[in-house]
Amino acid sequence: MIRKAEFVVSNTDPAKCPKPDRAEIAFIGRSNVGKSSLINMLTGVKELAKTSQKPGKTQLVNHFMINDRWYLVDLPGYGFAKVSKDRKVKWEKMISSYLTSRSNLCGVFVLIDSRLEPQTIDLEFVNWCGEQNVPFVLAFTKADKQSKSQTDKNVKAFLNKMEEIFGEYPDYFVTSAEKQGGKEEVLKFIDDLISEYESERTN
Template sequence: MIKKARFIISNTDHNKCPAPDKPEFAFIGRSNVGKSSLINMLTNHKDLAKTSGKPGKTQLINHFLIDDKWYMVDLPGYGFAKISKDIKSTWEKMIADYMKSRPNLVAVCILVDSRLEPQKIDLEFILWCAQSDLPFVLVFTKADKQGKTKTDANVRAFLDKMIEMFDDEPQYFVTSAEKATGREELTTFIQNEVQEYLDGN
């Protein structure tokens, strides 16, 4: 489990991010997917990441240092409809520049709303990650918001799309920020990856 988490820095420029000397895990998803709530749940901090009922709250690259060993990075959500095209393209460039410039980026945790059928914008972002050779895992959120049968069906439909696209299904986690579902599985995965990274460097 995560014992310590502290905010380090916010940036719009990937060149001003912390030195890439620790393994890093980026969290990103469609706006309003529950990213801040998930980060707070994983770190056991009520307000480490600022939550909001309004999409588009995160507008910067936010670095948090976890257990003095690795970085958790909170990225702006994609697909926020109510912002201008200029801001949208600035955000997209900022995210792409950051992701492609961090040699210490171990995995992109792509958050997917488990209440929804597969969304085109999520599939497009995943494809972009794959084409950019960025390692990713899927994190299904809000699993407590409907019955298990519905969650399972939506997760399965999404994984079937992944098999269609890649002939394989990626590693995935089903979570609920409210009930702390998936916390142990996701933090164990990250901690194992952190150890592997540290052993290899």
């Protein structure tokens, strides 16, 4: 359960992130996937991650301290935000540098829009995570925006692609920010990751 969530720092340089002295869980997805809404739903703080109708609003690595115990990190979206090519390259470098260099990163939630069939950009990103040994899980968003059967169909199609790439499914969650869907399961999973990280550090 999240009792306390506070903004710590935003920056464009992973080297300037807070000292990696506690567990860290990151959230990423392509522009407009519902990342801010999901973070706000999980933390119970409405304006913690700023939601915006304009894709590509998160352009920085944003750290939040949760329960004075661990960091939640809101990463810039990948995909079709309307920015210059030069800026896009900088973003991608910043994101890849962060994901491959943070020693305290326990897990990355890759958000996938459950209303869509598998998108190449998501598959490419997840494939990259696999190649770089970035510990990721999937969170399918906006599950309340269509029928359960349509959500199930799209989720299954994406998982089938995962099986083609990795030979197995990664861990995954189906969520709805509006209806609080998946909240308890995601928080329990995060808590397990953090406990595991902390016990490894003390041993």
